[in-house]
Amino acid sequence: MSSPAFRDLLPPFPEPPLTIAVSECLTGAPVRYDGGHRASAWPRPALEGLYEVRPICPEVGIGLGVPRPPIRLVGAPASPRAVGVEDPSVDVSDRLRAYAGTRLPDLDDVDGYVFKARSPSCGLKGVALHADPQGPPVPEGTGLFAAEIASARPALPLEDGENLFEPGALESFVTRTFVHAFWRRTTAGGIDAARLIAFHSACKYLVMAHDASAYRRLGRLLADLSGNAETTGERYFEGLMRALAARPTRSSHTNVLQHLQGYLRGAIGAPDRRAVAAAIERYRNGEAALETPLHDLRWGLQKAGARYAFDQYYLHVPRVGPQAGATVPAGTAPRTAAS
Ligand code: SF4
Known part of the structure; x- marks a missing residue:
């Protein structure tokens, strides 16, 4: 069988550990408003050996102490503000948003970010939002720091830590982080058409496992690479990350x-x-x-x-969770194969 040599154009697959950013309270650091932590709010043991973590606490980062009065999101979903629960005149919105900008350089060498779910600073989705200060909250907010990171790094794999207890979400996150690391290595010296197509070939069946139609869609994007390969490559990779965010079954x-x-x-x-x-x-x-x-x-x-x-x-991508099973040394014959 003839073999296109796409692999020869690409770097080795990344080996663990990768570096990921993590909301600092998830690491066990006592940085929450009440002086506690939430180390149990993500399945860190399941990820053992795959990652080194870079902790970030935006509320501590903007100078709020520990312990501190809690904050919450108020206002319209499109333009929420983070204000004190007890003293709404305390508004830290602008400081949280500006702090995200100062931390972006620290994300240049990370391959994912796990956020503390439902935090008015760090939660990615479903954060309690008080559209009416007197009424009940609606779960439609995004933490202000997390929103800035998501906007500035659209291809970075992001996940609320609590979601990772769901096996499909965990598998998707791990896959996305390793593909992200593979992409960073592949494009470290710039993007050209040949390596872009080679990368797409290497990810073919990975994409199919997550989103069967995405492989063709992404392939159409690469059909004409006569223009700016850098721009096309960035669009391609954002599309790839969106496809891999779908849960495989x-x-x-x-x-x-x-x-x-x-x-x-x-x-x-x-x-x-x-x-x-x-x-x-x-x-x-x-x-x-x-x-x-x-x-x-x-x-x-x-x-x-x-x-x-x-x-x-x-x-070859690392897999985790009860469905994944233990790794068997490469080159070992099938357990039921004739030899
Ligand atoms: S949720 Fe975010 S801001 Fe709150 S304690 Fe954890 S890391 Fe800090």
Whole structure:
């Protein structure tokens, strides 16, 4: 089988640990308004070994003490303000927004950001917003610091820590951070058309697992690279990050695994192909973790010399959570394969 050499144009896949920014109270630091922390508000143990964290507390950063009077969001959803709960004349909105700008350089070498959910400074979505100071809040706000970061870094993987307890969200976040790191390495010396297309090829099956239609959509974006590759590349990467934010499912993974299985046809023996097919079927039926067919496919594709398929980042990106399963050393034969 002929193999486009897209992998030769790209750097090695990134190895953990990556660096991510994290709301400081999630790290166990006692920086909350009440002098406490919220280390339990994200599944940090599940991410052990994957990341080094860079803690940031915007409220402490703008000079508010610990403990301090709490703040809340008030006003219209499009232009909320952060004011004191007890003394609404205390308004720290402008300071929080300006502080975000001062921290942007610290995000140049990070590959993700985990925020403390529902904070008027750090929450990404669903923060209590008091449109009517006398009425009940509506969960339609975004923390003022987080909103500035999201606006300034549209391609940076961001997530509220509490969302990461949901396995699909956790998998999506981890994947996005590693793709982000891969992109930073790929484009460190600038973006050119050949590496852009190579990067897109490497991410093909990863994208398909998250959003089946996005691969074609993103490919159309790259169809004409006669203009400014830098500008097209930035648009492409923002679109890629949006696609990978969609949660993969057992069904979408099965579809991708079966596509990759097709590269084994005629390239390895029937008993080995049956073993890989059985592993995919066990995963499809919920009887095996995703790592089981991934491991068997890596083994089979390497044996088959199917380089285009073996070099897909889908097969190598780190995976977490109970569905992912333990990593099996590369090169180990399928557990049910004939040898
Ligand atoms: S939510 Fe944000 S501002 Fe509040 S204590 Fe945590 S890091 Fe600081």
